[in-house]
Amino acid sequence: MLNCRSILKLAQQTGALVQQKLISSVRQSACDLPKIRPCNVLQQQIRPATFFNKLPAEELWKGVTSVSNAGKKRGRGKGVGKKIAKNLNKGQIIGVGKANIVWPGLTGPVVRGRELVQQQQLPEDTEREARLIKMRNEMGVFRRLRLAPTERGWSGAKMPGRSIGPPDDIGEDTFEGFDTRVLEMKTVINMKGNFGRYRRMSVMVVTGNGNGLAGFALAKAVEPRAALRKAKNRAGQQVMHVDLFEGRTVFHDFFSQFGKTKLFVSKRPEGYGLVCHRGIRTICQVLGIRDLYAKVEGSTNLSHIVKAFFIGLMQQKSHHELAEEKGLHLVEMREENASFPRVVASPTVCRSSSDIPSDEIRDLTQYALGGRVVLHKKKWPPFYTNLPFWDTVMKKMEKVRNHDKVRLEMLSEYGEVRSFLTEKYPECKPIRFSKSDKNAEGDN
Incomplete structure (x- = not known):
């Protein structure tokens, strides 16, 4: 009976014998072959070419991230298209590498003065690798655009x-x-x-x-x-x-419409500013309008708002044209001038009162709006005016009602707060306290 150890030993001896016979047969066949001189061996350089070194990087990325036409029709490829690789050529300069060598004509001048520059080895740049790594790490990092x-x-x-x-x-x-x-x-x-x-x-x-x-x-x-x-x-x-009134606003109120967008534009006094849609405000800034109020009703489509505003600007008429069209004097009354009438424009031939129909629109604002009347919603009183305590508050404030307005009128007219008895009794005037007086009283 053979055990496992004797079987393993017999297999090793058999394998060594077969190996020796193979080696001797190979040597014998090599000796029988004719000898080949080294000059007869043909050496050919092989450069394996694939699409990796034939196509540029953009084409390779397009092949990875693109979607077929059939896929585009079905709405595929929405989340692809982002490149995650880094451009390793960024920061690399031709002729400059780890070995810091001066190459005349490439990284340095050929002639320096009368001296011919020779190729030479420079000290090693220890910070070069750190700069390249920092430059590559910053690639693809999103930075928020900072503007003034x-x-x-x-x-x-x-x-x-x-x-x-x-x-x-x-x-x-x-x-x-x-x-x-x-x-x-x-x-x-x-x-x-x-x-x-x-x-x-x-x-x-x-x-x-x-x-x-x-x-x-x-x-x-x-x-x-x-x-x-x-x-x-x-x-x-x-x-x-576009003609501008006084170079700052429109000549009159007007109404314009484009599509479902309705626009009511009002003329405003100097210093009022631009109270309107942000698109209209931007147009006014590039146009030179500084005082304007505009109300948008209906659709707020920006292209419709822009077109409606330009249509209204082109359709507005000057004061002289309005006077000639109506055959009447154009009279202006402003609140800042205490509603004092002022003739702005006069026609060549003015109509008499008998020539004017009774139902004719004489108000310039309503006439410029095409007979329309702007809806001004009623301003409802605050909720607390209906509460029980409000009557008590009004009774307590009755004795000081309008004191703030009277005080402002006195300051604007006399320069001080005074009474009707001030001329007869000069001491009848309010005492003015200063910080120095308060500090003196505190020290006492």
Whole structure:
């Protein structure tokens, strides 16, 4: 009987014997072959070529992240397209590597003065690897765009409301003094049968010189920068002139409508400011309007608001045109002038009272609004005026009612708060306390 140990020993001896016979047979066959001289051996350099070293990086990334046309039709590929690799060529300079060597004509001048520069070894740059690593780590890091407060748009760093400069020059025509503001910037998608979802950027801008010249335009392009440039130049080719009253506001109130958007614009006195939609405010800034009130009713589609406002500006009439059209004197009454009537414009031939029909609209505001009347909602009193304590409060305040108004009138007229007895009794005037008097009383 053979045990496991004897079987293993017998197998090892058999394997060694077979190996020796194989080696001897190979040696015998090698001796029988004719000897080959080294000069007869042909050496051929082999460079295995694949698509990795034939295609550029952009094509490789496109092959990884792209979606077929059939997939685009079904709405696939929405989350792909982000590159996560780093550009290892960034920071690399031709001729500069780990071995810091001066190469004349590449990394250094060939001749320095009268001396011919020779190739030489420089000390090793220990900070080179650290700079490259830092530069590569900063690649792809999102940094929030920081803008000055005056350069921001309607919502932080977004484009709507921001300035993109004047339009490009057209030959000898320059747009000096013009400023272009972005009104709307959005992504529009058109579904194609062969390309799938075709995405483009839609940009609406307005440009003006702040002195009555302005124009707006809409443009589309695949890239945002191209869409902004196209819209800006197109707006510069569609400039319109708008007459301004005193160079700051409109001539009269007007009503305009585009689609479902209704716009009521009111003239305001100097110093009132711009109380209106932010799109209308941006147009007024590039146009030169400083005092205006506008109320938007209906749809708040920005393109409709812009078109309705420009339609109203182009349809407004000057005071002389209104007087000639009505055949009546145009009289203005302002609250700041105590409603004192002032003739602004007179017609060439004025109609008499017998020539004026009884149902004719004589109010300029209502006539400019096309017979419409602006709805002013009633301002309801505060809720606490219906509570029981309000009557008690009014009874207590009755003795000091309107004292603040009387005090302001006295200060504006006499320069001090005084009584009707002040001329007879000079001591009948309020005592003025100062901080020094209070400090003196405190020390005492």
